[in-house]
Amino acid sequence: MNEKTIRERARRFFSFEALAQRLKHVPAHIKTTFAAAMAAGLLTHLYMLTNKLPNHDDIGHLFGCNYGAASGRWLLPAVLKISGNFSTPWLNGLLSVLWLAVACCITVELLRIRRPFFCVLAAALMVSFPTVTSTLTYMFTADGYFLALALACGAVFCAARFRFGPAAAAVLITLSMALYQSYFSVAAALCVGTLILDALDGELPTKRLMVQCLRLFLTLLAGLLLYLLTVKISAHFVPLTDYQGISEIGRFSPADLPKLVADAYRRYGDFFFAASYPLHASFLKYGLAASAVCTIYQLARTAYGRRLPAGKTLLLSALLLVYPLAGNIITVMAPDQKPHLLMLYGLCYALLLPLAVTENAERAEGMRKTPQRACACVIAATLLITSFGYAVAANQAYLKMDVAGKQLASYSTRLLSAIESAPGYIGGMPVALTGYPSSSLPADPSPPLSEFELLGVFSLRDYLDAYTYGDYLRMYHGFIGTVYSAGSDQAAYFKALPEVAAMPAYPSEGSVRVIEGCVVVKLRW
Numbered sequence: 001m002n003e004k005t006i007r008e009r010a011r012r013f014f015s016f017e018a019l020a021q022r023l024k025h026v027p028a029h030i031k032t033t034f035a036a037a038m039a040a041g042l043l044t045h046l047y048m049l050t051n052k053l054p055n056h057d058d059i060g061h062l063f064g065c066n067y068g069a070a071s072g073r074w075l076l077p078a079v080l081k082i083s084g085n086f087s088t089p090w091l092n093g094l095l096s097v098l099w100l101a102v103a104c105c106i107t108v109e110l111l112r113i114r115r116p117f118f119c120v121l122a123a124a125l126m127v128s129f130p131t132v133t134s135t136l137t138y139m140f141t142a143d144g145y146f147l148a149l150a151l152a153c154g155a156v157f158c159a160a161r162f163r164f165g166p167a168a169a170a171v172l173i174t175l176s177m178a179l180y181q182s183y184f185s186v187a188a189a190l191c192v193g194t195l196i197l198d199a200l201d202g203e204l205p206t207k208r209l210m211v212q213c214l215r216l217f218l219t220l221l222a223g224l225l226l227y228l229l230t231v232k233i234s235a236h237f238v239p240l241t242d243y244q245g246i247s248e249i250g251r252f253s254p255a256d257l258p259k260l261v262a263d264a265y266r267r268y269g270d271f272f273f274a275a276s277y278p279l280h281a282s283f284l285k286y287g288l289a290a291s292a293v294c295t296i297y298q299l300a301r302t303a304y305g306r307r308l309p310a311g312k313t314l315l316l317s318a319l320l321l322v323y324p325l326a327g328n329i330i331t332v333m334a335p336d337q338k339p340h341l342l343m344l345y346g347l348c349y350a351l352l353l354p355l356a357v358t359e360n361a362e363r364a365e366g367m368r369k370t371p372q373r374a375c376a377c378v379i380a381a382t383l384l385i386t387s388f389g390y391a392v393a394a395n396q397a398y399l400k401m402d403v404a405g406k407q408l409a410s411y412s413t414r415l416l417s418a419i420e421s422a423p424g425y426i427g428g429m430p431v432a433l434t435g436y437p438s439s440s441l442p443a444d445p446s447p448p449l450s451e452f453e454l455l456g457v458f459s460l461r462d463y464l465d466a467y468t469y470g471d472y473l474r475m476y477h478g479f480i481g482t483v484y485s486a487g488s489d490q491a492a493y494f495k496a497l498p499e500v501a502a503m504p505a506y507p508s509e510g511s512v513r514v515i516e517g518c519v520v521v522k523l524r525w
Contacts, residue, residue: 027109028116029108029109029113029114029115029116029119030105030108030109032116032119032120033101033104033105033108033119033120033122033123034101034102034104034105034123036104036119036120036123036124037097037100037101037104037105037123037126037127038097038098038101040120040123040124040127040128040387040391041096041097041100041101041127042097043391044127044128044390044391044394044395045093045097045127045132045133045136045394045398047394047395047398047399047402048089048093048133048136048137048139048394048398049089049090049093049094049097050089050090051089051398051402052087052089053089053137053398053401053402053405054087054137054139054401054405055137055138055401055456055457055458056458056462056463056466056467056468057138057140057456057468058087058137058138058139058140059466059468059471059472059475059476060467060468060471061087061140061141062086062087062140062471062475063085063086063087063475064085064086065077065080065085065087065140065141067080067140067141068080068141068144068179069234069237069238070238070239070240070241071240071241072177072178072181072231072234072240073178073179073180073181074178074230074231074234074238075175075178075179076141076144076178076179076180079143079144079147079179080140080141080143080144083095083143083144086140087139087140088139089139091143092139092140092142092143093136093139093142093143095143095146095147096132096135096136096142096143096145096146097127099143099146099147099149099150100126100127100132100146100149100150101123101127102150102153102154103126103146103149103150103152103153103186104122104123104126104127106150106153106154106156106157107122107126107153107190107349107352108122108123109157110153110156110157110160110190110193110194111190111193111194111197111352111353111355111356112197112356112359112360113352113355113356113359114359115359117380118355118358118359118380121355121380121383121384121387122352122355124384124387124391125348125351125352125383125386125387125390126348126352128387128390128391128394129345129348129390130279130341130390130393130394130454131341131342131344131345131348132345132394133390133393133394133397133454133457134341134342134454134455134456134457135342135456137397137401137455137456137457138342138456144179144180145179145180145183145342147179148175148176148177148179148180148183149176149180149183149186149345151172151173151175151176151179151183152172152173152176152183152184152186152187152190153186153187153190154172155168155169155170155172155173155176155187155219155223156169156187156190156191156194156216158172159191159215159216159219160191160194160216166215166216166218166219166222169219169223170219170222170223170226171223171226172223173187173219173220173222173223173224173226173227174223174226174227174230176223177223177224177227178227178230181227181330181333181334182330182339182342182343182344182345182346183345183346184220184223184224184329184330184333185326185327185328185329185330185343185344185345185346186327186345186346186349187220187223188220188326188327188329188346189323189326189327189346189349190349191216191217191219191220191326192319192322192323192326193323193349193352193353193356194216195209195212195213195216195319196316196319196320196323196353197356197360198212199308199312199315199316199319200299200302200303200306200308200316200357200360201306201360202306202307202308202312206309206311206312206315209312209315210315213315213319257332260331260332261325261332263331264324264325264328264329264331264332265324265325265328267328267331267338267339268324268325268327268328268347268350271344271347272285272288272347272350273285273288273289279389279390279393280386280389281389284382284385284386284389287378287381287382287385287386288382288386290378290382291354291378291379291382291383292354294354294358294374294375294378294379295353295354295357295358295375295379297371297375298357298358298360298361298372298375299316299320299357299361301361301364301371301372302357302360302361302364303316305364306364323349323350323353324350326346327346327347327348327349327350328344328346328347329346330343330344330346340455341454341455342455342456351383351386354379354383355379355383358372358375358376358379358380361375362376393454396452397452397454397457399449400449400452400457400458400459401457401458403446403449404446404449404458404459404460404462404463405463407445407446407460408460408463408464408472409476409477411437411460411464412472412473412476412477413477414507415437415506415521416473416477416479418506418507418511418512418521419431419512419519419521421512422512422513422514422519423513423514424514425514425519427480427481428480428481429481429514429517429518429519430481430482430483430484430490430517430518430519431481431482431483431484431518431519431520431521432484432488432490432491432494432518432519432520432521433483433484433485433486433491433521433523434486434491434494434495434500434520434521434522434523434525435486435495435505435522435523435524435525436464436465436486436523436524436525437464437465437469437506437523438460438461438464438465439505439523439524439525440505440506440507440523440524441460441461441464444459444460444461445460446459446460465486467485469483469485470482470483470484470485481519484518486523486525490518494515494516494518494520495525497515499513499515500515500520500522503520503522504522505522505523505524506521506522506523511523
C-alpha cells in the first residue's frame with residue numbers, strides 16, 4: 001500500500017460524509033443522552049465556565065500543577081499537562097462536561113435506560129450532582145477527575161459486554177484510580193446495577209448469573225490490586241503523603257469492617273435525608289422516600305410477574321442490599337477520614353436505579369399499568385425536581401464565590417495600600433501577617449451567602465485565612481513581596497516582639513510598620 005493510497009483512505013475515513021454515516025449507527029438513546037448531558041452541563045455550570053471563580057487550592061495552582069503523585073494519583077500530572085496545565089475555566093470546564101457526557105452515555109447503556117425523557121433525566125442528574133459543582137471549584141484538576149469518571153464507567157462496560165473485557169477493565173480501573181481514587185465507587189455501583197437488572201430480567205440461568213457476579217467482582221478486585229501495585233512502584237519516585245486517608249486505600253483492620261460497613265450505609269442515608277448535607281429541600285426528602293417505595297414495589301411486582309426462582313430472587317435481594325454499599329465503598333476503603341463531597345459521586349447512582357427499574361418494569365408481563373404509571377410519575381417528578389435543585393445550588397455556589405472574590409479583591413487592595421504606605425517601605429519587601437486577616441472584619445459582609453455551604457465554595461473569611469492568600473496577592477494584585485502567613489515561623493517571631501504587641505490591630509492607624517526590613521501587619525490572633 002503506497003503513501004497516496006493511505007492518504008486517500010484517511011481522507012475518506014475522516015470525511016464529513018463518513019462521519020455522518022457512522023453517526024447514523026449510534027443508537028438514539030446514546031445521542032439523546034450525550035446531547036442532554038452537554039446541554040445540561042453547559043447550562044448548569046456556564047457561570048463557572050465563563051468566569052474565573054477560584055478557591056484556595058485553585059489559587060495556588062493557577063499557572064501550573066504537579067499535584068497528585070504524592071497522593072497516589074500518579075497519572076494526574078501527565079493528564080493535566082495535556083490540557084495546558086493552567087486553570088483555564090472554559091477549556092477545563094468544557095473538557096469536564098465532555099467527559100461527564102461520555103460517562104452518562106455509558107451509564108444509560110449499562111442500566112438499559114432507553115426512554116428519551118429518562119435519558120435526559122439521567123444526564124441532568126449526573127451533570128448537576130453536587131459533587132460536580134464542588135469538583136469544578138478545583139478547576140485546575142477538574143478535567144482530569146472527570147476523565148477518571150469516564151474511565152471507571154468504561155471499565156464496567158468492557159467487563160460486562162466483552163468476553164475478554166475484564167482484563168481491559170482492570171487496566172481502566174487502575175488508570176481511573178491513578179487519576180482520582182474515589183470513582184472506584186462508581187465502577188462498583190455500575191457493576192452491581194447491571195447485575196440487578198440481569199437478575200430482574202430472569203433470562204440468565206442462576207448459575208450463569210452467579211458466574212457473572214464473580215466475574216465482575218474479580219474485575220474490581222484485580223483493578224484495585226493492580227492500582228495498589230502501581231502506587232507501590234510510584235512511591236519509590238514520589239513519597240506518598242496522606243490526604244483524607246485516600247492514599248492509604250485498602251488498609252484497614254478486618255475487625256473494623258462491620259463498623260465501616262455500617263458507617264457507609266449511614267452516610268448514604270445521611271446524604272439524602274439528614275441535615276448534615278443540606279442539599280435537598282425538606283419536601284423533597286419525602287419525594288425521595290416515596291420514590292424508594294415505588295422502586296421497591298416495581299422490583300417486587302416485576303420479580304413476581306416473571307416468576308423468578310427462589311435462588312435468583314435471593315441473589316436479587318442480596319444485590320439490592322449491596323447496591324448502596326457499592327456506591328459509597330470509599331468509606332470502607334479509606335477508613336481514617338470521613339469522605340468529603342468530592343468522594344461521593346457514587347451516591348448519584350442511587351438516583352439512577354429507579355429510572356432503570358421503572359423502564360424494566362414497563363416491559364414486564366402481568367404488571368398492572370395504573371400502579372406502574374403512578375410509580376413512574378412519582379419517580380420522574382421527584383428526580384426532575386432534584387436535578388433542578390442541584391442546578392440551583394450550583395449557581396448559588398458560583399454566586400457566592402463571585403461575590404466573595406470581589407470582596408476579597410476590595411479588602412486586599414485596602415491592605416496593600418496600607419502596606420505600601422508604611423514609612424520605610426521598599427518595593428519587594430516581605431510582609432508578615434501576625435494573625436488571621438479575617439479577624440479584622442467587624443462582621444460578616446454577606447450573611448445569606450455564608451449560610452450556603454458546599455465543599456470548595458469559600459466566603460470572604462475563608463479566602464483571607466487560606467494558606468494561599470499570599471499567592472492570591474501575588475497572582476491577582478501583582479504584589480511581589482513574600483507574604484508570611486499567621487502560622488509561619490517568621491510571623492511568630494514578629495508577634496513575640498514587644499513593639500509589635502504594643503501596636504494596635506489592623507485597620508487602625510499604626511497597625512502596619514516596617515520592622516527589621518519586614519512589613520509587619522498586626523492582626524488579632
